Amino acid sequence: MITVSHLEKDFKKVKKGDGLSGSFKALFKPEYETFEAVKDLSFEIPEGEIFGFIGANGAGKSTTIKMLTGILTPTSGFIEINGKNPQKDRQSYVKDIGVVFGQRTQLWWDLPLEDTYKVLKEIYEVPEEDFVKRMNFLNDVLDLNEFIKDPVRTLSLGQRMRADIAASLLHNPKVLFLDEPTIGLDVDVKDRIRNAIKKINQEEKTTIILTTHDLNDIEQLCSRIFMIDKGKEIFDGSAEELKEKFGNIHEITFKINQLEDLEKLRYEEDFSDVLLEQEDKNIKVRFDASKNSASEILQYTLNNVSVSDVSIKEADIEDIIRRFYRKELKDD
Template sequence: MQPIIEVHNLRKEFKAYSSRTGLTGAFRDLFTRRYKIVSAVNNISFKIQPGEMVGYIGENGAGKSTTIKMLTGILTPTSGHIRVNGMNPHKQREQFVRTIGVVFGQRSQLWWDIAVQESFRLLKKVYRVSDEDYEQHMSHVIDTLDIAPLLDKPVRKLSLGQRMRCELAAALIHNPPLLFLDEPTIGLDVLVKLKIREFLKEINRKYNTTIMLTTHDMTDIEALCERVIMLDEGKIIYDGELERLRQQWAEGKEIQFRFDRTVNHLTLRQITVHLPVEWSPTEKENVWLAKVNNEQVISEVIRQVAGQLSIVDMQVNQISTEEIIRNIYEEGIKHG
């Protein structure tokens, strides 16, 4: 099967200017500028097959958005090879954009002062979608995203959650085979996130839409993506199944304790001093997490704590994907 996205040795460099210090330095900068070459994306290669939902993840500055901008034709690569939907994104720009949908969480493709439905009509003309195709496809999209009551409202009067649902609908007016989502749920409440996730699953199932998702919200990745590509300093450090990543790095479990009173870190360490456990506080009052790498000592940790402290509630959880990925970055582990 022909990949819908094919990237080989992709590289993007930027010229970064550095200013000299002091008044003399500022004067010298007027005539000669010092600069260095910064590599935002550094020789990455991957393929994505039609129908895949792939999480593209990494810390701020890892090169995620730069990659997406090259894949969508906004930026021209410094070097390397890109084929998306069988085309070169930046050389076949006009033809190419009709085959993709893009949602940038912090940028809008809707016109601010006109009604949402007028923006939809304008985009329908831009993408040359027939009346029949528009009605057939968009009636389903509008109904599923529950945006019919919003269509006659100006975009500026919508809440963030309402606007993001409309942005997603706008990206799908031409029913593209490939959808790029860059932080699509940023700042949204839980109910809106759930609605958007369910909708994305449905269009993937119904239309075999390929989705490439970049986000810092790991619950989005866990809910939608079986495969993740992890980026660090412009290089791919992991490309594979999310479940395999969990199996490789999710050693042990977390025990969440909620106590009836305030407990400090020193007390907990003293109670479990002879056990291999790491304690960390949470944002919730009187709630602590005990990370246990050896699952065989879980019962002993619970027994020791329960013997000396009053436990209001307790649960044993798998180590979260967010915790796994944070540990990988903090420990500097590089896996390709």
């Protein structure tokens, strides 16, 4: 069980002055201001949950994760993970958690992968018998045998991610922090990693805190989504609830015959909350179906322009978050 209560992190930042003289002043006689990166975050994560921790760039995700993993000390607030405090109980706490940062590796570049695991076994003091059992399980879930004898530097990005996840789980931690586990991978490889994450969560009841910008990760993996913006909670619930709260976004794509017709489409005059995107002759119309009727939008478009093709799609979380990231939705 993870309990976070009124967590805050302030950073001191150098105040930037205007123009060149301001920059010089900031360089030689800096004045500081306080920047609140994380503001009053509270949540509880029960054992075995896959907790999707999401937000736009700069929202405060990494800062929060760094506090939860014990790397950063909070300015104020309370964190308890399985009865331990990440900062005060640091030495014993690291044995309870596994951490994977998608962009960095904890593996030794020049060593064959299996040697890295042997080194980690010693670091985490995993008994031989447990190590053998664990490697069998991880091999099974992540198919490590394909490349376990190869030096890490020769692994593909997807293989390296599987290898990194295995490394973080070698000591059988109760909690796994996964930061962008599918970033930069092909669709097939992403699916493979997602299936492995699901299996680890189901078979071992490992609690997983997942940060991702990948909306398929969110939809396929997370039983709960916690979304922050500017350091503050803006949503806590399921993917379905997120859709409910932030609108039922639909999308209709029209292929128009003549580009000049575009100016005849003035959705804002008859409808509310309609967004138009144009790429050549393809016009994408996104709207909140709770405020507008799809058939009326369709009718309006067909009445005004000549169309050669139409496709209708119910929007997914991607559209919702995209809208949110563009600040088109307001927190209520």
